[in-house]
Every structure is written in structure tokens, then in C-alpha cells.
Amino acid sequence: MNPNWKIDTVAVQGGWEPKAGEPRILPIIQSTTFKYDSAEHVTKLFDLEAAGFFYTRLANPTTDGFERKIAQMEGGVGAMATSSGQAATTLAIMNICQAGQHIVTASTLYGGTYNLFAVTLPKMGIEVTFVDPELPAEEIKKAFRPNTRCLFAETIGNPGLNVLDFEKFAAIANEMQAPLIIDNTFGTPYLCRPFEHGAHIVIHSATKYIDGHATSVGGVIVDGGTFDWTCGRFPELTEPDISYHGLEYVKTFGPLAYIVKARVQLMRDLGTPPGPLNSFLFNLGLETLHLRMQRHSDNALAVAKFLETHPLVSWVCYPGLESHPTHDRAKRYLPKGCSGVLTFGIKGGAEAGRKFMESTKLVALVVHVGDARSCVLHPASTTHRQLSEEQQESSGVKPDLIRLSIGIEDAGDLIEDIDQALKASQQ
């Protein structure tokens, strides 16, 4: 791969580079296992002395093609795909955090991540402190403890759509010697490359824009390769791994230490790989990511501007609007556009919201975002339903909030559909 390729070229041609006579398209290798002629070769594979495939839980050629492409697009050193975005978040944290330790996270999170952090990680002995990402650095730093292992945040907070202050978060992470892990699901590497703004690890729900067509659930962890694991705080990466006959990750793999450990230790033991067919579809999705993200962003901005002037709308939240509190940050970190998700408040509250959702024709009521097709959701009664009212409030979910995930259809058609549904909502 030519390091000068622009992201649009990497999206189409990165990852899989076929040799003479090999398929032009990344093939679907739907096989759990791989054949070898000598025991010695297999031993070397197991000892990580030779590169190759032996079991699809650990690595698979189709998944490898997808991983290489997304790593190149993010500007990272390596990636590991997972069976879901939730698995990516879980493994990204467990790779450097165990019972008795602690993480700090922005409170404005995807509902599933919030539950993982608020309930399930604590059950496993990992304590989590939620911080308002808008607090000054000095306040956020107070949440750190000697056993804090990472700082976590989303590029665009879900569902408040607050664009992260990367500069502040990266400075805190560096000072506290804890890697900054960014969920870049809404940003995608086309709109935002968090490693360029100081992130150390990026995760995605590939289910959303990477797939882009709502066919497959999956996730991926990308390693920026820049965190200094030798700072004395991460013995799991610098000291021998007893589960891998004394392997020392940093010594053996250098900047790839974190992502190799995630694979050979956690994927080996916890086992959440994507299926090869899904990896094929994620790779196919990435081939048009640059085209789709531009259209998602342009359409969402057009819809947001339309809603802002609509008499039946009380407020609109989209980082591409000047009225958004993090609009300046959006200009800095998301210069090409602000992705496809926006929220608004409908006059008439929850009841009008329900009618609106039942009246749209193009925009479908589904629990999803990041799909080529536009969709609508009322988070308080769906994705954030399991949270208490206080938890909903702290993750930015208001009762009258309607979330739109704007697709890549014609913007005029979408606006017409939304307009008629708004009128129907008042009847």
C-alpha cells in the first residue's frame, strides 16, 4: 500500500492486495481452519514466529483484509475485528484493565456502552467513573486514580451529538498516562481520524456506517501504535504473559503490542470473532464509505436546516448547525461534515413524537443508525429504555427527543416526508 494514497483510494483498494492470479475482490474464505504440511510450520504459527492462518477464531483471510483496510483508513498500525461493537468496546478495555482497576469515561455515551460501563464492568470488578466531557480538564483529572487504566469517549456523543474536545481529552490522557480510547462509530475515518487528534485506540461498531447497508453486526478495534506502554503502568504488556509461555508483547511486537495481545490472549480466550461473510460485507461497505459519509452529512445538514425553521419543531440538535454548542469543534474536527444523525424536539412532546414516527413513509421506525436508508427513533422509549430517568438525563436523553438517522436518499424527498409527518403528528 502506498502511504501517500488518500483515504478515498484506501477505501476502495486498501487492505487486500492480490498477487498475480489471485481474485481481484477480497474473497470470502468461509473456513474455520487451514491446512499445513508440516508439524513444524504449525508450531511456528502457534508460537507467533510465522504469520499465517490456522483457526478463524484468531484470524481469517477475509477478516484480515477488512482489518488491514480499516487500520489504513484510520492511520493505525493494526486492527482486530469483532463480532459486534459491544465486543470491540469490551475487549478494548479488558485488554488493559482487570478486576480491582478503574476507568474514566465521558458520560455522553451510546446506551449499550452506558450499560456495559454502569452495570456489567462493575460486576466484573472494574470500577467506572462517568465525567461530563464539557468540564474543565482540572475537574476531569480529579476522577483519575492510581489504578485508572484508560479514558473513554465518543467522537460524537450519542445521543447528545456533542463533538469531543479531542485536544483536552488527549492532553488529560497523556498527563495521566492512560490511553485515550475513542468510539469513532459516528465519525468514521472519512469524517474524523482520532489518531490525528491524540487518541491512542479507536473502536467502531461496524454495524453502522462501515457496513452502511444494515446487513451485519460487527465491530473493530484499531491500534494507533503511539501509546507508550513502557511508562511503567502496564505490566500486562511489558512483562511475560504466563498464558502464552512468557511472551512479552512490547518487546516482541513493538508498536503492535496492544493489538497483538488483544488477539492472541483475549480473542483466544473470550472468542468474539466476526464471521468471514460479515467481514466481506464490512470491506464492501468501506469501499463506498467516503461517498456515503459525504451524502449522509450533506443530507443531514439540509434536514437540520429545514427543521430549524419549522413551526412544529421546538429545537434541533446537529453539530453542523451554528446553533449547536460544539459547532466550532465540529468545524475543527469534522471539516467534511457531521455525519448522518441529528435529534430534534417535537412540539406536543412524547405523544406527538409517537405520531410522527408512525406517520413517516420514507423514514422508517427501526432501532438502527448509520444505514443508507433513513430511520427514526425515540430513544427514551427504546435504546435508553433500560436506564433510569436520572441515567437518561446524564446521558443526554430528553423525553421529547426524536432521533433521525439520515440516509443517502434524495434530500428533497426526505424533507417532504418529514414535513408531512410533522403535520400529521399534531392531529
Ligand SMILES: *Cc1c(COP(=O)(O)O)cnc(C)c1O
Ligand atoms: C451501535 C453502537 C455501539 C454498539 O455496537 P453493536 O455493533 O450494536 O454491538 C457502540 N457505540 C456506538 C456509538 C454505537 O452506535
